[in-house]
Amino acid sequence: MPVEYDVTIIGGGVVGTAIARELSRYQLKICLLEKDADVASGTSKANSGIIHAGYNAAKETLKSRLNIESNPQFDRIARNLKVPFQRIGSLVVAFAREDISKLKKEKEAGQDKGITGLEILNQEELHRKEPEIHPEARAALYAPTAGIISPYLLTIAQAENAVKNGAEVRLRSEVVDIKCDSGAVSAVVLKDSSELSSRVVINAAGLYADEIAALVGESYEITPRKGEYNLFDKEYGGMVKHVIFPMPSEESKGILITPTVEGNLLLGPNSNPVEDKEDLAVTREGLEEIWEGGRALYPDLPAEGVIASFAGLRASLPGDDFKIEALEDPVGFIDVAGIQSPGLSSAPAIATMVRDILADIAPELPEKLTLREGDFDPKLKKLPSFQDYQEKLDKWQDIFLQNPDYGEIICRCEHVTRGEIVAELNKEFTSPTLNGIKRRTRAGGGRCQGGFCGPRIAEIIAEELGISPLEVTKSGPGSEILWARVKDVKPDCDLVYGLGEKK
């Protein structure tokens, strides 16, 4: 039987999808496997969304090199993939006089690594940039190259672009075993017992990378560290203009405040070890901790402005650097593990590094593999989105005239039309769940949290997929939103009259 895939990537986070996209430049048969109902279901869905300038990590680490290499690439990536990205700059804020010398050291270290634009702001300059910051904030290290991005939209777009260039992305496909043959990987086994033969397996399984590695006899341990967040209403989005960090400690960059690309404010994360790799529960103590951190930077943060809390888990690996390498035994297995912060900021360079490793090991594989460039389209097309037309509503008429579905508002809070949802569901790569649609179109993500449009979206999904609305889930099996059909009770609906004439 011929080998099905040249490369199999386990894990659809920002890292796995970046690798899939990078490798889709070449004439390779690629398959990305993700256990959940959508990509960006692990760490890549819940993090700070910051593209760091890159001065934090020690110079000799991969974290430092890959972050600094990646940072300048984000403008182009975001433009090509139509992902919201804003280079708003970051500020590390000092309150104590003695911290100012620490900032200066950070700045010099950063310049030594090649980071441009770093500047120490005095009190006046700082307060001019951030009028609502704590009055006692004394100075700051300004890094203009830091930015914010939507981590899950980036991940989704990378997957979509990889698919556009010939890669396969399979959702709800959990890898449970890896088969080897005479010292080389030969296949991955999925939970439903199906087997996919592959010459190379790339382990980008995030929190579960240790369990995947164990399947080929490797032993290391990844432990989850939880970070909790508060999200504030857009009403307060303007309070903070840059990414604001406190002075960093040994362990972490601390509890930060940042605007998000959607226009909200994000406060967090703390950092606490937990047992369970699925423990995304928000705790009372945790929320108090981040709240204190927030108030220390912005004393006027409004408690009533919090509209959501959530948590993310860091995949922490002893040694404190990324682990990106090919195993000697078995041949064909590449680890991309321990991708903690700044993993999001480093994803593009991680992907090129993995490509180089692949090129290195290619000749050693039982059947040789060559990386030959193919036709690669780095761009995604943006589908019409009503949100983008708020300032030019008359222009939407042209889109409506091509398809009346674009005149029916389904999500009333975020003003998403049926046309947008149907178009999303008909993409080559999508996730036909309520969360999948919410992420991609914002439908159900507004003030009423899908209260009104949830069942309607479920019906549209059901219609497009040819299933029952009862089978539609929020985020995969087990999260069905409707239990049973009661009866058909819609009030009579043949009441649409034209303006002026009555039927």
Add this chain to the structure above:
Amino acid sequence: MMREHQLVIIGAGPAGLAAALEAEKAGLEDIVLLERDEYLGGILQQCIHNGFGLNYFGEELTGPEYAERFIDDVRESSVKIRLKTMVLNISPDKKITAINEEEGMIFLKAQAIILAMGCRERTREALKIPGTRPAGILTAGTAQRFINIEGYLPGREVVILGSGDIGLIMARRMALEGAEVKGVLEIMPYSSGLVRNKVQCLDDFGIPLKLQHTVDYIYGKQRLEAVDVIQVDDNFNRLTETKERIECDTLLLSVGLIPENELSQDMGLKLADGSGGPPVNELRETEIPGVYACGNVLQVHDLVDYVSEEAEVAARGAANFIKDSLKKREKEIIIEPGRGINFVIPHKISYQDESRKLIRHFLRVDEPRENIKIVIRDEAGSQIARFGREIVTPGEMETVKLPESLIPEGTGKLEFSIEAEGVEENGK
């Protein structure tokens, strides 16, 4: 293309329907009614229980029956109805932008506008409860819509947070559909719903109402699995030793309604504290002349009968505005809520009206009290009217009718407050 009309009404719930009919009665010939849903009647269409219309029609109707009486008349009238039409934007100079699937973008200009967008349910509380974010947490009104309109049962083992009317009604509705309702939790020491709803929906079905209780933690990865329920003391401190885990797959929230005022705010109207709607005068005219508000968009009503009446007031105001037949008072009278009162509607009295005998005021008190008086004082602090009440609660709106003749000439302010025997008199 911009089409011009006399009166455009936004929202075809009971408020919009009554306003449309009354405006026609008052002589307007070019009335447009815009509704985003695919049917007329607004929230009433999902309220299939009894209890509507006792005041207005003198008989007890279901929500859809109450709506139907207005809908039948509107269908016979000259009112131009547009369904499945979502209003997106209103400008201060009364230009309206809407969208629907037949015409696409619609641009209208109106001489007068009546805002009748109703209200929506509060959801944020759930988001602040520690724990996970599984499927199965929804507002009571959404659950009502799922069952009564869309025809789906959203769950089988239910806990309800908040004892607002919709929560109480949904406790009974879910029970009738075969779900197990494990309790209604209320953080306050009293229910925020109508007394009759507590009796008919909980007591008659043996569903416990736990006062001074709330949800403390949410469990479940994909679908809701359980909640921790906890008692609080009078200062809302959590009494951790009372914590109890209740298994359930559904959590319904009935924690309050918020007037749906995004459009009003976009057009520059400020919202009043307490009522959550734009401040209005006795004709329900907002700060923008010719723009009126009525029904739940102005203040959350517990009885639909008052909604219809309020809409009629607004419609007459709009008609007179268009006919330019209104006469301003020499001095506007500002109405202020005093001690014990959350808000009073209207917020001011602006017009002179020879034929008017009474001005009706709606108000909500801040906490339950017994044997009190609602006292109205003028600018000088002299009492001009008082109304006795045996029981008042925040859950039930109070109305008082103030005879116009009692308002002293030239006063610029009226203050409404609660006074009771044994409580010191109004502190002036």
